[in-house]
Amino acid sequence: MAAIEVTGLRKVYGGVAAVDGLDLVIERGEVVALLGPNGAGKTTTVEILEGYRRRDAGTVSVLGHDPETGGGEFRARIGVVLQEAGFEENFTPRELLRLQAGWYPHPRPVAEVIALTGLEEKADARVSTLSGGQRRRLDLALGIIGDPELLFLDEPTTGFDPSARRRAWELVGSLRDLGATILLTTHYLDEAEHLADRVVIIDHGRVLAQGTPDELGAVAGVATVISFRIPEGLAEDALPAIGRERRLAGSVVEVRSATPTADVAVLATWAVENGYELDGLTLARPSLEDVYLDLVGEADHVDHTDAAADEASTAAATGTSRKPEVVR
Numbered sequence: 001m002a003a004i005e006v007t008g009l010r011k012v013y014g015g016v017a018a019v020d021g022l023d024l025v026i027e028r029g030e031v032v033a034l035l036g037p038n039g040a041g042k043t044t045t046v047e048i049l050e051g052y053r054r055r056d057a058g059t060v061s062v063l064g065h066d067p068e069t070g071g072g073e074f075r076a077r078i079g080v081v082l083q084e085a086g087f088e089e090n091f092t093p094r095e096l097l098r099l100q101a102g103w104y105p106h107p108r109p110v111a112e113v114i115a116l117t118g119l120e121e122k123a124d125a126r127v128s129t130l131s132g133g134q135r136r137r138l139d140l141a142l143g144i145i146g147d148p149e150l151l152f153l154d155e156p157t158t159g160f161d162p163s164a165r166r167r168a169w170e171l172v173g174s175l176r177d178l179g180a181t182i183l184l185t186t187h188y189l190d191e192a193e194h195l196a197d198r199v200v201i202i203d204h205g206r207v208l209a210q211g212t213p214d215e216l217g218a219v220a221g222v223a224t225v226i227s228f229r230i231p232e233g234l235a236e237d238a239l240p241a242i243g244r245e246r247r248l249a250g251s252v253v254e255v256r257s258a259t260p261t262a263d264v265a266v267l268a269t270w271a272v273e274n275g276y277e278l279d280g281l282t283l284a285r286p287s288l289e290d291v292y293l294d295l296v297g298e299a300d301h302v303d304h305t306d307a308a309a310d311e312a313s314t315a316a317a318t319g320t321s322r323k324p325e326v327v328r
């Protein structure tokens with residue numbers, strides 16, 4: 001039996017469908033990342049799977065339970081890390097973890113979870129003194145204390161510094177190695193690429209595409225990128241017309257090509273005939289970001305609720321700032 005099976009899921013708020021006929025199957029032991037723009041319906045979907053929201057239509061099975069009626073037995077088998085959980089500020093992380101452990105039949109040792117999440121130095125400090133990133137680590141610690149079979153992580157590393165992020169990734173990797181099934185939502189495409197066996201892209205409450213990043217590239221028909229440094233003194237319009245889109249970032253030319261073999265042949269022939277050496281000539285498969293933007297659409301991507309934050313998170317996620325200008 002799959003860990004999660006969802007068919008025709010629907011949730012409507014004030015006449016608008018936040019989730020609109022979503023189908024999803026997640027096998028046991030899989031790590032799956034849900035991607036999508038702000039307002040796509042990720043959190044609504046995940047909270048329905050966790051049993052925190054009621055659905056309007058569709059069938060949902062999570063570890064064989066209907067989350068709406070699964071009760072304590074269901075809750076003991078899942079771990080949940082919400083986007084914004086409130087804490088009892090006067091408690092310490094160790095105390096909160098002990099309390100939470102009491103809810104589960106087979107919890108992990110508190111000290112082990114503190115070490116796994118890198119909270120040793122703050123284990124006995126009041127929660128009110130924790131930084132934002134340390135609070136997120138505590139969220140993560142509380143999510144795994146029950147040694148869940150299925151872990152839900154809603155944007156688990158937002159606000160983490162780079163090394164905390166690496167540790168969280170290692171933690172997710174080790175949970176996966178122990179056989180946990182993990183469903184995470186993230187806006188960090190590199191996080192999805194690094195952690196997930198499979199990526200599910202949703203928009204307007206439906207699944208747009210799913211698969212490994214490589215499979216998604218094929219589905220989306222996203223082009224290979226041919227890049228090289230433009231020969232010194234050469235005007236850009238002197239380059240041969242290849243590819244379906246060309247961009248210039250400083251002196252680096254990026255050509256998106258659906259037929260890279262033929263395009264490289266044309267480019268190389270032109271360069272040799274004219275006596276140019278094309279410095280930095282490389283071919284790169286499309287990144288998950290290319291696939292994502294191709295599927296979701298850049299206009300759509302920034303059209304949702306919080307364009308600025310969305311753009312900032314994409315930039316942070318990919319280590320890039322604004323995209324180079326499209327010159328064609």
Ligand SMILES: Nc1ncnc2c1ncn2[C@@H]1O[C@H](COP(=O)(O)OP(=O)(O)OP(=O)(O)O)[C@@H](O)[C@H]1O
Pocket residue numbers: 013017018036037038039040041042043044045305
């Ligand atoms: N409690 C609610 N009441 C009314 N509308 C809601 C509620 N929760 C979500 N929505 C709406 O449902 C849609 C989907 O929201 P959801 O939070 O699931 O998106 P998301 O993909 O998780 O977005 P984000 O990436 O911004 O977290 C949005 O249009 C949102 O405004």
